[in-house]
Amino acid sequence: MRLMCEAFFADVKTMASETGSLYNGSHVTDRDALLCFLDSNGWFGMDPEKPLKEAVMAEGRIRLWLQAYKRTGEEKTGMLLGAFREKYPDTARRLSDFFAERGKESYAQGWKFLDFLLAGIEREIALYPEEDLRELVEAANRSLSLADMKLLAAFLKSGGRKSLSSWEYEFKSRQIIKADISSYPLMDFSVMAYTIFNPEAWEKEKLVEKAAGNRRYADLWLFMALHFVSGIRTTDMKRLPVPALPYPPDEMRQMILEKKAEPATLRGIAQEVQFRQEMLSRKPHKVRRHGMVADIKFFIPESLLEPMGLIIALSVSFREDGDPFVRTGCELQDIHRFFGERFAAAVGKRKRFSSRRANKAYLQGIEWLADDRPGRPKGYMMAALARSHKGGIGTLPEITDVYLKDANFTGYSPEFILREMFERGIFGFIPAILLEMYQGEAYRELGVSGQTELIRAVGLSAWQIEKITSAVSASFKKAEEVVEGLFRKGDREILAQSLQKIAAGAAPGKQEGMSCVRAAAGYPCDRAARSCCIGCGCEIYTKSATHLLVREYVRLNGERLSKTGAEAEKSRMILEHTVVPSILQVISSIPELYPEADMEMIRDMVEGGIRDADRIGY
Secondary structure (H helix, E strand, C coil): CCCCCHHHHHHHHHHHHHHCCCCCCCCHHHHHHHHHHHHHCHHHHCCCCCCHHHCHHHHHHHHHHHHHCCCCHHHHHHHHHHHHHHHCHHHHHHHHHHHHHHCHHHHHHCHHHHHHHHHHCCCCHHHCCHHHHHHHHHHHHCCCCHHHHHHHHHHHHCCHHHCCCCCCCCCCCCCCCCCCCCCCCHHHHHHHHHHHHCHHHHHHHCHHHHHHHCHHHHHHHHHHHHCCCCCCCHHHHCCCCCCCCCCCHHHHHHHHHCCCCCHHHHHHHHHHHHHHHHHHCCCCCCCCCCCCECCCCCCCCHHHHHHHHHHHHHHHCCCCCCCCCCCCCCEHHHHHHHHCHHHHHHHCCCCECCHHHHHHHHHHHHHHHHCCCCCCCHHHHHHHHHHCCECCCCCCCHHHHHHHHCCCCCCCCHHHHHHHHHHHCEECHHHHHHHHHHHCCCCCCCCHHHHHHHHHHHCCCHHHHHHHHHHHHHHHHHHHHHHHHHCCCCCHHHHHHHHHHHHHCCCECCCCCEEEHHHHHCCCCCCCCCCCCCCCCCEEEEHHHHHHHHHHHHHHHHHHHHCCHHHHHHHHHHHHHHHHHHHHHHHHHHHHHCCCCCCHHHHHHHHHHHHHHCCCCC
8 A cells, every 4th residue: 555645745846846847736636647647657666655855766757747747748848858868868869850850740749759768768779779679669569659659660760871770660550449429418418508598607608798799609609509409410400491680680689789689589580490490391401312201300499489589690690691591510619718618528528519419419308308118119209200310100210229329318327327426425335336337347446546545635644544444445345245235247227227316316324414225226224223324334425424424533533532441442443443434435435436526625524524633543
């Protein structure tokens, strides 16, 4: 187990200040990045309990990492070349000549293979025989991308007759990861819908002002909004009928800006588009030549007529003769600038908004709301009609089945369940194990980074940790046994239903703020005489339960210090075998369940409670 004291972080923060680093040791994301770097390099053989200055090799590597932290590719390349000049000057000269020949683009991209070389060579690279170079290339090929490997191979062949290698290295293409074409999850789709249609969101992001002053934003707003009232393709969005505005374009925009546009006027604009589309009875452009294809379905719900009318009016006010109903397609930077950070995060870290993913979310939402029991085709057919896929009489369209097979929207994906559990503040080993079983993964033991995070967050001393490590391990083992006793690994449907009950708070335990895995699985409590859940083995913790645990720690620790004999020993035993392992279960499950979430609030609550109560240690 790696133990990390605050003195170490203080040393790193001081070094960051000395080097002008962008690292801020007060932020949990920066600390996590540092821990990941150290873990991936085996901590460079150092002891994190000792001052950083005593670890000579680690100090140099950490200093370089701090200098490069959050810098651009070009900046990182320059820093790494500087490190080569200090350690391997001949190799640095060769690398500088290589980048000068390749140009600025390679200079921006080359830092990854430079980082590998700096860590991988032990002497000037010109002193490596061909066999050693081949081993170096094989090692690099296991960790670097194809583009980085091509740069490395080019470097080894650079220099003409004085090249480092006589070999020509060729590399096979890496496996291509398919783009995510699953539906947007319910939570992300809801964030987008809220921002697009809710007046409070309009005010916060100044959407009306931005759209009234820029056609690009007005078209973006309408393009996005159409995905929430229809499942039509972008080619058919362009072909929707253009309504006649009741006022000249400039006046229409000004009325909207000054909030003088009557609701009835805005509703009428939206209703005109809907009515005229119904009268046109157009077929989807892509499948118009196929028989048995439903007309385009375009229906604006009553509650959305006014906001849709406003959005349509702003876009149409910029339109010129011959323009389509709306310009489709957009860049992520436009989404971020117009809708704001939260909307952009819901879209995902992609270059473009995915119209296909949004369509799938819309269709799955229809199926989810319409089907009142599994197997009924009502919602399925509604989705098929909305998407206007081709199909025959009495046949459910096969293409629509592809859209409805992935269940992100309807709540059966691990990501959706995780998000729901995060919102409710669900913690503990049992939900982590259930999710791993649902995903078909093997159980994970708490790793070095997890244990380091646990100790850093809770603030216990090494001696305290050693005394209760066995208790924490026992609670994890017990959680495994409980889950294995209640669920079969292949029964994904039961696992999904149980996880959703936990996430929705529909599996309450006997104590306030506790959930129970037996209740989630449909079983009664097997300890009827017991009045509390802590230490049962079937308990699942929430934020409110964590507050309870910390308060119980403070109370018991006070009794341990103020009393003597058997009473003090009793408090100590409860702390050591029940309360502290439960607190550590909460803390250690956080990175397992929510690796990308900032749970600093929970850590601060636990750490503060323990620090205030535990002045002496047990």
